[in-house]
Amino acid sequence: MSEALRIETPLTQEKIKGLMAGDNVLISGVIYTGRDAAHKKMVEALEQGADLPFPLNDQIIYFVGPTPAREGQVIGSAGPTTSGRMDAYSPKLIAEGLTGMIGKGLRSQEVINAMKEHGAVYFGAIGGAGAIISKCIISAEVIAYPELGTEAIRRLTVKDFPAIVVIDHCGNNLYEIGKEQYRKP
Amino acid sequence: MIRKESAANEIEGIRNMGGKRVKEIQVAEIILAIEKLCIESNYNLGVDIMRGFKKAMRDERSPLGAAILERLIENAKVAEEESVPMCQDTGMAVIFVEVGQDLHIVGGLLTEAIDEGVRRGYEKGYLRKSVVKDPFDRINTGDNTPAIIHYDIVPGDSMRLIVAPKGFGSENMGGIKMCKPSEGLEGAMRFVVDTVDRAGGNPCPPIIVGVGVGGTMEKATFLAKKSLLREVGRHNPEERLARIEEELLNRINRLGIGPQGFGGVTTALAVNLEVYPTHIAGMPVAVNIGCHATRHKEIVLQGRIGR
Numbered sequence: 416m417s418e419a420l421r422i423e424t425p426l427t428q429e430k431i432k433g434l435m436a437g438d439n440v441l442i443s444g445v446i447y448t449g450r451d452a453a454h455k456k457m458v459e460a461l462e463q464g465a466d467l468p469f470p471l472n473d474q475i476i477y478f479v480g481p482t483p484a485r486e487g488q489v490i491g492s493a494g495p496t497t498s499g500r501m502d503a504y505s506p507k508l509i510a511e512g513l514t515g516m517i518g519k520g521l522r523s524q525e526v527i528n529a530m531k532e533h534g535a536v537y538f539g540a541i542g543g544a545g546a547i548i549s550k551c552i553i554s555a556e557v558i559a560y561p562e563l564g565t566e567a568i569r570r571l572t573v574k575d576f577p578a579i580v581v582i583d584h585c586g587n588n589l590y591e592i593g594k595e596q597y598r599k600p
Numbered sequence: 601m602i603r604k605e606s607a608a609n610e611i612e613g614i615r616n617m618g619g620k621r622v623k624e625i626q627v628a629e630i631i632l633a634i635e636k637l638c639i640e641s642n643y644n645l646g647v648d649i650m651r652g653f654k655k656a657m658r659d660e661r662s663p664l665g666a667a668i669l670e671r672l673i674e675n676a677k678v679a680e681e682e683s684v685p686m687c688q689d690t691g692m693a694v695i696f697v698e699v700g701q702d703l704h705i706v707g708g709l710l711t712e713a714i715d716e717g718v719r720r721g722y723e724k725g726y727l728r729k730s731v732v733k734d735p736f737d738r739i740n741t742g743d744n745t746p747a748i749i750h751y752d753i754v755p756g757d758s759m760r761l762i763v764a765p766k767g768f769g770s771e772n773m774g775g776i777k778m779c780k781p782s783e784g785l786e787g788a789m790r791f792v793v794d795t796v797d798r799a800g801g802n803p804c805p806p807i808i809v810g811v812g813v814g815g816t817m818e819k820a821t822f823l824a825k826k827s828l829l830r831e832v833g834r835h836n837p838e839e840r841l842a843r844i845e846e847e848l849l850n851r852i853n854r855l856g857i858g859p860q861g862f863g864g865v866t867t868a869l870a871v872n873l874e875v876y877p878t879h880i881a882g883m884p885v886a887v888n889i890g891c892h893a894t895r896h897k898e899i900v901l902q903g904r905i906g907r
Contacts, residue, residue: 437664452738482688484726491726492679492688497769497802508895519769519860541671541860542769542804543892545688546679555852564740565688565728579862590800593894597662598856 419577425473426514428534434580436587440538441575446475446517448569450496453560454504463506468559468568471508475515477540480565481549490555490571492545495519498537502526509535517578521590531586538578539589551576614719623757623903624704627713630761633723633899634717637694637763639725641897642685643674648832649894652869656806656859665864669806669833672859672892690727691765693718693747696826700756702728703903711749719743730768750822757903762829764896770807770889773799776821779883785844790886796868797886801861806869808832808890809852814876820884827872828890836873845871859892 417439422430424444434440447469449457457467477496481492498505498518505516506529514535519542530537540548551573559568581589653673660666678706679686695714701703722729722744730746754760775795779787785840792811799807812823848871858864869892878884 480688480728482685482690483726485684485726490727492685492690496689497772499802519804521800521861527746539801539860539862541668542676542801543687544671544675545674546682546684546686547671547683550678564742565730583864589863590861593662593664593858593861593865594800594856596856597858597863597865599854 421575424475426475426536427473428514431463431536431584433514434536434583436580436583436589436592438580440578440579440580441557442475442538443574443576444519444572444596445569446477446515446576447558448479448481448571449476450478450480450566451500452563452566453568454501454508458504462503462509467511469570470512472512473514474512475517476508476513477571478516478518482545482565484555488549490494490549490552493549493552494545495542498522505529509518509533517576522582527582527586527599530582530584532539534584536580539575539581540578548576548586609894620731621905622702622704624706624906625759625901625903626706627708627710629901630634630710630713631706631717631720633901634695634714634720634763635724636764637761637897637899638721638727641763641765641895642690642725643794644680644897645682645686645893646832646896647843649869649892650676652806652832653892656866656869658867660859662858662862662864665796665859665866668859668862669875671864672793685725685727686895687767687891688728689730689767689769690722690744691767691895692731693722693744694745694764694766695749695826696752696762696829698752698760699751700752700903701753701759702757703759704906706906714747714749718745724843727811736761750826759901759903760898761901762898763894764829767891770803770891773803773808774886774888776817776884776886778817781881781883781886783883788842788883789848789851791885792848792871792887793855796852796889797855797857799889803889805857805861806859806866808894809868810870810888810890811846811873811885812876812886812888813873814878815884816878817884819863819876820886821888823874823876824886824888827874828888828894829896830872832870833893841873841875844893845873848873852877
């Protein structure tokens with residue numbers, strides 16, 4: 416595995432241009448959680464012209480719904496959920512300035528087109544590795560939609576959060592490249 | 601007075617079916633067992649899967665794929681040592697119950713007891729409550745109930761409980777096809793391989809592929825789900841079916857999907873096939889995919905002689 420690149424949030428357009436599909440990264444700084452229900456609410460807010468819970472510009476959304484934290488824990492297990500369920504919403508958020516998404520699994524062509532047009536990166540975290548991923552999260556605070564429970568939007572501070580660039584801002588896709596490399600007829 | 605006595609005799613007669621006293625089990629014992637299994641299955645990876653990971657690490661040609669397998673092994677160790685869930689999707693509680701037909705369940709209703717066990721286990725174990733009451737309104741029930749319960753009546757006077765929490769990253773990628781008999785074995789295999797190919801990295805590979813063929817539509821899907829309980833590395837005892845499992849595993853691992861879908865030769869750790877008699881006009885083929893943790897834990901509770 417290649418040497419990891421360290422990136423700090425906010426994820427600016429300049430930083431995005433240095434990331435290529437297949438790159439190993441360690442992300443540090445503030446990121447936000449959001450999954451199905453929170454995405455639906457954010458897109459509804461945009462359509463109604465209402466304010467979003469946080470400004471999307473140059474930010475990263477991590478698709479996750481953590482388990483409850485025990486006493487003394489920052490957060491429970493917190494691995495990525497399947498990103499494809501956010502495909503209906505992501506292009507609208509990317510158009511509003513979102514530059515990074517962390518999740519697992521395939522994305523639609525509409526999402527990839529929006530990423531290329533506006534400049535955004537899709538990172539993969541290891542699905543099902545929630546116990547070790549939670550160790551990279553040093554603070555967590557619910558900032559919106561608390562009624563959604565695990566699906567509420569949280570502001571996380573992460574330190575060296577391990578991820579892989581799956582789809583870069585040019586549309587290069589590790590899922591296709593990797594599969595092609597090892598596929599046998 | 602006379603009537604009361606005859607009723608008592610009748611009850612005694614039932615208790616002494618065939619000269620054998622009926623054994624009993626208290627629902628309180630079932631509640632505790634379910635609670636414990638919900639927690640254990642989410643914290644502790646099966647030893648068969650750990651063995652599968654280690655074997656896959658030796659075989660995996662992609663350096664990134666091998667690195668991911670190493671992280672999954674580390675994750676399982678941390679979850680066990682620190683008593684935390686391996687994955688944040690602690691699943692919908694799928695529970696298989698095999699009830700001995702000579703066992704009498706006392707102290708409450710069995711289904712309510714199972715749901716109570718799930719409620720307690722998900723709360724005490726700090727597991728995520730992922731169940732919504734209605735598929736359209738989508739309001740969380742707050743306690744991860746109801747469980748999905750599959751009952752089976754078996755000979756004997758004990759009760760086997762299997763708790764298999766199912767995450768939906770993998771559950772969403774399954775499928776069923778009502779194949780035509782003319783499609784044959786080849787058609788059935790093609791559907792299985794195509795289903796895995798379409799799933800890509802979504803179900804958290806390396807996966808366990810459960811396949812049910814035959815029966816009716818719901819029977820095939822049930823068999824596919826139930827086959828995920830089988831120990832990884834153990835083939836169907838029927839030689840002919842074991843060979844089909846091997847062929848499917850081989851084809852699936854040639855797809856190139858690899859650990860997490862980033863490319864590699866370890867897409868599945870096992871393919872488990874179960875078949876059942878079916879109708880002259882049909883060949884249902886169901887695929888239920890289990891993620892790399894494919895959690896399940898079980899216990900057998902013995903009945904005791906009643907009062």
